[in-house]
Amino acid sequence: MARRLLLRALTFLAVCLLIFVQVSARSVPHTRAESLVDSADWLHHSKSSNISLHPRADDKPPPLTWDKAVQNGKGHMCNCERLETPPHPKTGEPKPVWTGDDLDMYWTPQDYYIGDARETETTISLRNAFSALKLSTTFPPNKGFVLYQDSDWTGKDGKRYLATYGHYSGIMNPADGFVVAEQSFSPWEETKNDSPRRQPPLTQWSDVTFLTWARFAQNPKELINLKYFFRNHIINDDTKNIINEALRRTGQSLSEWPGVEFSMTSDEGKAILGTPNGGGVAWFIVDHKKELGVKTVESVTVFKTPGKDAEGNNEDWYQAMFTIVPGTGKKKGKGKGKGKGKGNGKRDSSGLDEGLWEYQS
Structure with a gap:
């Protein structure tokens, strides 16, 4: 009897031990050589400034809706007509003033390639x-620019932050009155997988582009001579979706120049202005009233041009041209500005930072 009880106890202990071993095998990670991070690599990855994290699914903002785009556009139009620059949308504080010295501190110009045909x-x-539109297609008088955020900087907290390698490029001709935005990769966008995500104080496309415009302008007359703003080869999904919806609602389709024009009195025009690409244009003129005078967006023309995708296949490129005109200044504000827009003609004309907008433009 005692022997039988002892045998049952030993059997029970053996079963428990077997279960424990199986569970432990599932819980402990494999330590094969190929699954380990090299110690030197681990030191590199352990530095918070160098960690590259995969974004979580909930990190991506929801798609821009039609109603929200129209609402954004209405807000931009109201700000355009104000006599004074509106305060920071989140803090309510006056926006900082940027100069050409700030541009040189945070951004580095690179060569802009021009072919033998000057195009x-x-x-x-x-x-x-x-x-x-009777605009020049050759260089000169057109001027190209490429700016990289390739300098580290020290923040207000005393910490050193690594360069983001955000970059902006485009074409300008203040005499003819146009800007073409080409590549627009903001510091915030370029560090979306980094920890910490970061951007220098002078970061917004609209501020950096305006300071470049001010440098290219030869005199006060050219400084305020802004008539057309092109967003070239639009790749932002929200912007493209809103353009498609505007065309659908009006029974039209994307076509080559002269394309389709939408007045800013229409919801279609406001919706396109309320996209990430349209918002950058609005902030350009809203945040620089002191230099440009009171200006507003009259209309947007959307059209397509033939292009190539990353694999070299033919595709349609989305284009948008915003027509800029003097504003009426009818919206009341607390400022005393007259909206004459004479400027000071200095190459280091100041700009104003719109801060973190809902969309990084």
């Missing part, structure tokens, strides 16, 4: 639009 892929692509 670029962009000006060739937009040739029909430029010809219809």
